[in-house]
Amino acid sequence: MPSKNKAVPPKTPLWARITKHQIIIPIAALLALALFNLIADPSFFRIELKENSAGNMILSGNLISIIDSGSELAILALGMTLVTAASGGQDISVGAAIAISGSVMLRVLCGNNSHPTSLQAPIIVALLVACLVSMAFGAFNGALVAFFKIQPMVATLILFTAGRSIAAWINNNELPIVSDETFSYFGNNIPGIPIPTPFLIAIVCFIVTWLFMKFTNISLYVQSVGVNEKTSRLNGLNPEFIKLMTYVLLGLCVAIAAFIKVSRISTINYSVVAKDIEMDAILAVALGGNALSGGKFSMSASVLGAYVIQFLTTTLYKFEVKATALPAYKAVVVIALVVLSAPTVREKLSQLSKKFRKKAPAAKAA
């Protein structure tokens, strides 16, 4: 056994380590948003225990609404991070794929009857079937990218275009409604638990992802393929297969997000469900400080990025920005965030702060 007091390299101070890490970007954004709200209207942070329409006690407030509505986005960000890291591109079909998985779920739950009084299949079966279908579509995207070397955005444009019509076709263009009450628990609240279920599902997803990354080599393999495909191949990896795998995993995330979406209102509208969510998911990855050209990634930074976006959306709603004007406001904030997090700007900033620090002691000495 080596002695315990072996030479440990001098540890960099905690603060320096945090500021160097990419996670500083979403954290700073989150703090800035919180500070803004605190100054503008401290009541933003109020959380109450209220009775909902079904007679259950639930938590409500802006913060709760953020962690509730941000769940789908955060789950998608998990898969999108892997796809981005491995293939150096993004999947823009996740919104359409949610419509497909949701439609599959409704089809399994409702059968041929669009308004059945009882469930035609157990919920778990519907979820599993939706997962399989969604992963198959993921594999389709992944195969185009990995084996046919099509640019990810172009490859996934196919499903982006066709997805919502496929979703409508699965249910013969009808919008079935699930009448079973237990099904709606997953998108709202389980009686007796005041925390929104989507958030709980998201937490489970984070834990599973964390365990998956801890007990497999996925992180090393994906990053290695993303940084240098040639080297990876010479080290025995199969870059094509790894890329394909990330798209399949994103498919799994899509199915879970779709499950929450369907459960929220017991049905979905194929043409509007999860509209533009792909752009938010990509943004979450970017806000997390991950390079959109692939390579190194931080999963937790992406997840935080997703909640930053949701925080921003909720804040804007709070200030009664019209839904139609929302994207414009979002764009302004996003530009500011992305420019600030760009490596060149960060380098300049750190140079400035160094200069500032050097000047301060000099002034004291004088």
Next chain:
Amino acid sequence: MKEDSLLEMRGIYKSFPGVKALQNVDFTLRKGEIHALMGENGAGKSTLIKVLTGVHVKDEGDISLQGKGKVNIHSPQDAQKNGISTVYQEITLCPNLSVAENIYIARGKGGLVSWRGMNKKAQKLLDSLGIAVKATQQLASCSIAVQQMVAIARAVDMDCSVLILDEPTSSLDESEVAKLFVLMRQLKERGVGIIFVTHFLDQVYEVCDRITVLRDGQLVGEYEIENLPRIQLVSKMLGKELDDMADIKGEAQPEIDKSSTPVYAAEGLSSSEGIGPYNFEIRAGEVNGFTGLLGSGRSESVRAIFGADKVTGGKVKIDGKDVKITKPRQAMAHGIAYLPEDRKRDGIVGDLSVRDNIILALQVKTGFFKPFSKAKATEFAEEYIKLLDIKTASVNTPIKSLSGGNQQKVILARWLLTHPKYLILDEPTRGIDIGTKTDIQKLVLKLASEGMCVTFISSETDEMLRTCSRLLVMRDRKLVGELTGDQLTQAAVMNTIAGGEKNAE
């Protein structure tokens, strides 16, 4: 300026930060000659060409052209205006346009084009040069050789007096090369001076009139082809005079038991990169080397062993058992490790940490579901950082911020960590400092004494003579000789590279 010279370059100096690429280089091209520019990698050939074509601006020296006197060439356009044209290894034409369009692109005066006139003119030009292609054909549908000839035709039509061919033959097959040579001889008769850059010795002796040899950015000399036998050329390129080619090998290497089963044996191995078929075997404790000039196929042969290129045929035995190796993964499973020639492209995973780079190969071997804990990975990394004396701030430092030599050591550590039976090192000492070079050579000998077998490739022959007990000599992608024991001398190596006694005169 002499009367018959087309181009004279005198006292050319060019340096880049930290490198003196050209020092006092002279070069003369005469009317109607094909002049080979020879030298190993880093000798300054391409820098000289780039100075001539205006890609780089020279620091010092004069360039004079026939009839124009001293000229200043500051850009490729300047070079073209002065009648200097270049045809590069990679085709720089537009594949989606027709042959005629490619010849006349960006050369019209007004905005209007007479398509018929252009096609007619192009066809006439092509016919006069004996290039069998229709002017209206799309360029992409022509073979690489024809595309290259079209590029030459374009240059000829621009009234070039100096034509530079930079490795034009490396992607051509034998019959295409022959056609190209016919065209080159034709141009020569018209009085065009051709500068021919190539790695293929046979081609130099087939078509050239004169040779200028560069080494380490300096002029070695200009020779008429009849006065410079191959062996002399090789020795001039490598910088070893035949006289001082004493055997410099140090301590005697251990005897290898020839009767033992080879650790690795290949029969008729060939790959998609044009290698082979060749036979090769290596036994435990042996260090062998592949040698030959650049482009001779020494790297491609070991890539075939590791399955890095597409293996197209051959039987492979590991410890006497038949195995199939078509992918790096399979080679690794059989205990083969391969340190690639191009460290930046094939070796490092730039953004990842030193630790991740060290454990990568072993983690692939252990499989997807068996990751090391961070502590374990750090332990492995620290062990090898100490063992190989890798200079890095910490295990978390991205490998790309390390110096070249230390990057190389990290990759070496990566493969040593997998405890291979057979280690292939392709140019492990290129571009690294002398201290690290000796470290790596010593390490190779130590590993071999512990029973590993090693293949060691280096452009520096004396380095190979010091470390290897057997040398396989490659020329033009074929195995042409094997040297062992007393044959391991600079002279013998050069002789074999140059093509045996028959050319030595």
